[in-house]
Amino acid sequence: xxxxxxxxxxxxxxxxxxxxxxxxxxxxxxxxxxxxxxxxxxxxxxxxxxxxxxxxxxxxxxxxxxxxxxxxxxxxxxxxxxxxxxxxxxxxxxxxxxxxxxxxxxxxxxxxxxxxxxxxxxxxxxxxxxxxxxxxxxxxxxxxxxxxxxxxxxxxxxxxxxxxxxxxxxxxxxxxxxxxxxxxxxxxxxxxxxxxxxxxxxxxxxxxxxxxxxxxxxxxxxxxxxxxxxxxxxxxxxxxxxxxxxxxxxxxxxxxxxxxxxxxxxxxxxxxxxxxxxxxxxxxxxxxxxxxxxxxxxxxxxxxxxxxxxxxxxxxxxxxxxxxxxxxxxxxxxxxxxxxxxxxxxxxxxxxxxxxxxxxxxxxxxxxxxxxxxxxxxxxxxxxxxxxxxxxxxxxxxxxxxxxxxxxxxxxxxxxxxxxxxxxxxxxxxxxxxxxxxxxxxxxxxxxxxxxxxxxxxxxxxxxxxxxxxxxxxxxxxxxxxxxxxxxxxxxxxxxxxxxxxxxxxxxxxxxxxxxxxxxxxxxxxxxxxxxxxxxxxxxxxxxxxxxxxxxxxxxxxxxxxxxxxxxxxxxxxxxxxxxxxxxxxxxxxxxxxxxxxxxxxxxxxxxxxxxx
Amino acid sequence: xxxxxxxxxxxxxxxxxxxxxxxxxxxxxxxxxxxxxxxxxxxxxxxxxxxxxxxxxxxxxxxxxxxxxxxxxxxxxxxxxxxxxxxxxxxxxxxxxxxxxxxxxxxxxxxxxxxxxxxxxxxxxxxxxxxxxxxxxxxxxxxxxxxxxxxxxxxxxxxxxxxxxxxxx
Ligand SMILES: Cc1cc2nc3c(=O)[nH]c(=O)nc-3n(C[C@H](O)[C@H](O)[C@H](O)COP(=O)(O)O)c2cc1C
Ligand code: FES
Numbered sequence: 001x002x003x004x005x006x007x008x009x010x011x012x013x014x015x016x017x018x019x020x021x022x023x024x025x026x027x028x029x030x031x032x033x034x035x036x037x038x039x040x041x042x043x044x045x046x047x048x049x050x051x052x053x054x055x056x057x058x059x060x061x062x063x064x065x066x067x068x069x070x071x072x073x074x075x076x077x078x079x080x081x082x083x084x085x086x087x088x089x090x091x092x093x094x095x096x097x098x099x100x101x102x103x104x105x106x107x108x109x110x111x112x113x114x115x116x117x118x119x120x121x122x123x124x125x126x127x128x129x130x131x132x133x134x135x136x137x138x139x140x141x142x143x144x145x146x147x148x149x150x151x152x153x154x155x156x157x158x159x160x161x162x163x164x165x166x167x168x169x170x171x172x173x174x175x176x177x178x179x180x181x182x183x184x185x186x187x188x189x190x191x192x193x194x195x196x197x198x199x200x201x202x203x204x205x206x207x208x209x210x211x212x213x214x215x216x217x218x219x220x221x222x223x224x225x226x227x228x229x230x231x232x233x234x235x236x237x238x239x240x241x242x243x244x245x246x247x248x249x250x251x252x253x254x255x256x257x258x259x260x261x262x263x264x265x266x267x268x269x270x271x272x273x274x275x276x277x278x279x280x281x282x283x284x285x286x287x288x289x290x291x292x293x294x295x296x297x298x299x300x301x302x303x304x305x306x307x308x309x310x311x312x313x314x315x316x317x318x319x320x321x322x323x324x325x326x327x328x329x330x331x332x333x334x335x336x337x338x339x340x341x342x343x344x345x346x347x348x349x350x351x352x353x354x355x356x357x358x359x360x361x362x363x364x365x366x367x368x369x370x371x372x373x374x375x376x377x378x379x380x381x382x383x384x385x386x387x388x389x390x391x392x393x394x395x396x397x398x399x400x401x402x403x404x405x406x407x408x409x410x411x412x413x414x415x416x417x418x419x420x421x422x423x424x425x426x427x428x429x430x431x432x433x434x435x436x437x438x439x440x441x442x443x444x445x446x447x448x449x450x451x452x453x454x455x456x457x458x459x460x461x462x463x464x465x466x467x468x469x470x471x472x473x474x475x476x477x478x479x480x481x482x483x484x485x486x487x488x489x490x491x492x493x494x495x496x497x498x499x500x501x502x503x504x505x506x507x508x509x510x511x512x513x514x515x516x517x518x519x520x521x522x523x524x525x526x527x528x529x530x531x532x533x534x535x536x537x538x539x540x541x542x543x544x545x546x547x548x549x550x551x552x553x554x555x556x557x558x559x560x561x562x563x564x565x566x567x568x569x570x571x572x573x574x575x576x577x578x579x580x581x582x583x584x585x586x587x588x589x590x591x592x593x594x595x596x597x598x599x600x601x602x603x604x605x606x607x608x609x610x611x612x613x
Numbered sequence: 614x615x616x617x618x619x620x621x622x623x624x625x626x627x628x629x630x631x632x633x634x635x636x637x638x639x640x641x642x643x644x645x646x647x648x649x650x651x652x653x654x655x656x657x658x659x660x661x662x663x664x665x666x667x668x669x670x671x672x673x674x675x676x677x678x679x680x681x682x683x684x685x686x687x688x689x690x691x692x693x694x695x696x697x698x699x700x701x702x703x704x705x706x707x708x709x710x711x712x713x714x715x716x717x718x719x720x721x722x723x724x725x726x727x728x729x730x731x732x733x734x735x736x737x738x739x740x741x742x743x744x745x746x747x748x749x750x751x752x753x754x755x756x757x758x759x760x761x762x763x764x765x766x767x768x769x770x771x772x773x774x775x776x777x778x779x780x781x782x
Contacts, residue, residue: 015746019750019762020762051747051749051750054749217744218703218744219703225746257745258746297649297685298686299686313643314646316685375748375751376704381748381749382749447704451708455708574767576717598716603765604767
């Protein structure tokens with residue numbers, strides 16, 4: 001009845017897609033496809049990384065051409081589908097016409113044009129996050145239905161596991177990973193091959209693989225989106241690791257705050273078992289692997305490997321002293337290799353394409369690519385993957401699209417609570433484990449929050465200390481008490497009540513907490529403070545003098561109505577504490593005594609007449 | 614909106630549900646966290662009676678339960694309101710103004726005691742959470758299973774009113 005060259009239509013339904021209204025769009029596409037007689041799969045896919053453009057609809061042609069539409073609403077989705085079909089014959093034309101009229105009746109937006117843009121880095125030319133990306137971990141994300149193992153298989157999935165169990169000895173697998181130069185993506189950057197070799201060399205033959213999907217950095221979601229969008233890749237990576245170290249059982253420890261990822265993962269494991277890639281006698285060999293999913297319970301410190309294992313064993317997630325390292329003595333005292341989601345996700349690619357191909361990407365000591373959750377004050381946020389060695393400036397300006405109108409790039413926060421702020425003046429730094437560590441920040445697991453001149457660096461330091469103070473498990477005194485003392489000082493500074501000696505005290509506390517804590521949480525907790533002190537000391541000094549240069553700290557700012565006020569009274573209506581008297585058609589004033597600086601007036605002012613000073 | 618303070622209904626705790634959970638998860642010490650999670654997802658908090666029942670019927674000791682259930686921030690020992698409001702306080706949301714959102718919501722719902730997180734009607738419980746994973750929509754929050762992004766304090770309070778209306782108050 002109709003001619004078309006459409007192979008399939010994809011709608012992004014990872015958490016970001018759903019949150020932006022992807023479900024009704026998915027339904028609209030379905031419904032429109034039925035109405036227009038377009039019998040092609042309408043797939044719910046994961047995230048293609050372009051979170052800022054969700055909901056995203058992608059039309060894939062039989063010749064492999066892909067058209068991506070961003071910011072799609074249901075009415076537009078219907079139009080996209082309709083434009084896919086060229087009706088044939090009188091009946092078809094009449095039906096198409098009827099469909100068009102129905103669209104018009106259903107919504108007056110039916111003819112608003114939807115601008116397609118090239119989204120996927122591979123094919124990107126226009127508005128998307130173009131250019132410098134290289135997809136290894138994300139190669140399937142947003143393109144396959146995560147709940148369909150056949151789609152993963154069709155893209156070369158499980159070829160790597162097959163090659164490992166059929167043609168390679170465990171030692172050869174370890175050698176391949178070692179030669180690729182792969183280092184842990186969970187933050188520490190420990191060579192993965194070495195960790196596996198240690199686990200393999202232990203006497204005890206009961207061994208475990210553990211996937212760390214706890215993703216604690218409160219500004220990062222790489223691991224979650226990978227698990228939601230391409231779970232089989234992580235499972236395959238784990239299976240290869242299990243084969244290499246000789247484990248027959250594995251755990252995936254995942255944050256309970258990730259309900260969709262948990263569901264997808266459970267289903268993916270069941271499918272892999274049915275297809276013979278997990279379970280007894282994998283691919284007809286003697287190798288077996290059972291995977292368990294363990295949901296975390298909301299403790300940041302459980303991302304630390306020894307705390308994570310305590311949690312799997314049903315205890316409080318308290319880290320313990322290392323050595324012995326988990327690879328020597330982990331779960332129930334057995335050798336255990338704990339690796340991050342992204343680390344596992346790199347492994348199948350390495351086996352398929354060879355170690356040399358992976359080692360060819362990146363810098364001297366940091367190989368391959370790194371996924372970042374790009375967020376904050378940039379135009380295009382989302383999930384990106386860049387070769388190691390890419391500069392911060394490239395990421396912020398070319399991939400992220402730079403700052404919003406009128407704003408100045410100030411810093412990037414990298415590595416979350418364990419990381420630090422790198423100032424814009426150092427933006428030409430390459431992304432490389434050692435280079436980032438030298439700045440006082442760390443590579444971290446992939447949180448990258450861009451800050452502009454409206455962000456207060458003292459407030460950022462306070463924010464992270466509030467986080468680590470709350471999340472400190474309390475085992476080490478300096479971590480427990482020291483972070484509290486540091487937070488006290490930072491709160492005092494933000495309140496404009498700082499003492500001149502506070503900055504020196506802060507530095508001293510940083511030093512003590514760093515050197516007397518058992519685990520990485522305490523050892524790295526000072527980083528956000530130290531880096532901001534090092535690169536933005538002037539802001540700290542301004543706070544000592546009672547000024548917040550970014551006009552962020554509540555105690556140090558005042559709201560004022562300027563003479564562009566049109567006297568519409570909206571601010572007065574919104575003010576929750578009646579600090580503004582409604583004076584129609586006259587300039588309003590704010591009672592500074594009553595004002596609680598909640599920002600409601602400014603956000604609602606149609607004339608932009610309210611300023612903060 | 615009724616102003617009168619309504620007490621949580623003291624329904625007897627359904628211990629058969631706890632038995633079912635234990636049957637599914639097993640009774641060993643390493644089942645502690647999954648058991649607590651299942652109890653919480655059933656009752657929406659951890660009723661004391663249910664916890665005592667777990668001690669009686671499994672190998673898990675009262676000390677382990679107390680230790681574990683207070684260590685992890687997911688576990689709640691108090692009943693919650695009908696709707697869970699989770700305001701993201703991750704890095705991206707913090708810089709985009711999450712503190713103002715939480716304050717506006719608490720003020721709007723008349724929750725002024727710092728130790729309280731539920732409104733007098735027991736309709737909404739407000740919780741601060743780290744990253745919801747929608748950083749490009751910051752600041753954001755979820756109410757039950759629905760995520761709302763690009764919030765302003767005003768928009769957030771309007772959403773609360775809408776949800777309240779839909780639940781018939
Ligand atoms: C406080 C703290 C939190 C951590 N959080 C995570 C996390 O969320 N995800 C992760 O993969 N690793 C995290 N780690 C690192 C782990 O301890 C461990 O090094 C990592 O899982 C090893 O995997 P990899 O070698 O693949 O990086 C954390 C470490 C510390 C000290
Ligand atoms: S910081 Fe709020 S969603 Fe990530």
